[in-house]
Amino acid sequence: MKKVVKIGIIICHRYHTCGGGKCFRSMKNREGAFSIYKNMDIELVGYSTCDGCPGGNIEYVPEEMKKNGAEVIHFATGMVVGYPPCASITHFKKFIEEQYKLKVVIGTHPIPEKYYVIHSALKTWESPVWQEYIKPTLATEEIRLAYN
Ligand code: SF4
Numbered sequence: 001m002k003k004v005v006k007i008g009i010i011i012c013h014r015y016h017t018c019g020g021g022k023c024f025r026s027m028k029n030r031e032g033a034f035s036i037y038k039n040m041d042i043e044l045v046g047y048s049t050c051d052g053c054p055g056g057n058i059e060y061v062p063e064e065m066k067k068n069g070a071e072v073i074h075f076a077t078g079m080v081v082g083y084p085p086c087a088s089i090t091h092f093k094k095f096i097e098e099q100y101k102l103k104v105v106i107g108t109h110p111i112p113e114k115y116y117v118i119h120s121a122l123k124t125w126e127s128p129v130w131q132e133y134i135k136p137t138l139a140t141e142e143i144r145l146a147y148n
Contacts, residue, residue, distance in 0.1 A: 005037055008046035008065030009108060011076035012086055016049045022147055023076060026109035031143060033074060033107035033136035045070050058092045062100045072103045077137050080107060081115035085124060107137035113144035
């Protein structure tokens, strides 16, 4: 029997009307940040937004996700590809890992190619920290194009 990993997703509130299409598609296809679960089943136990800058819901919503069994919190790719990317992302990650002892993965679906192109031109992700943060969702050009 496959291991079931329970996850929660927190999205950037700028995209609060997002239907989650890319996240759910990549979860099903094990693409982007979900590629780490190739041999596992995924159960989504929570989905919410940060509640808008400065992200007040980060303080509370992981607790509910944890009560539902979440072992990993994913920050949706919108936090990485938005203009500008979330400036608080490192604080959020450290807070959730320390306060709730939950693993945090940066990203969900693969970075769409159009965002990859503009952020490369803007040199948004040049720092070592951002290089690390985009790793799970970088994928290949072919996959990025499929998520455009
Ligand atoms: S930029 Fe960060 S704090 Fe602001 S709405 Fe998006 S995720 Fe929340």
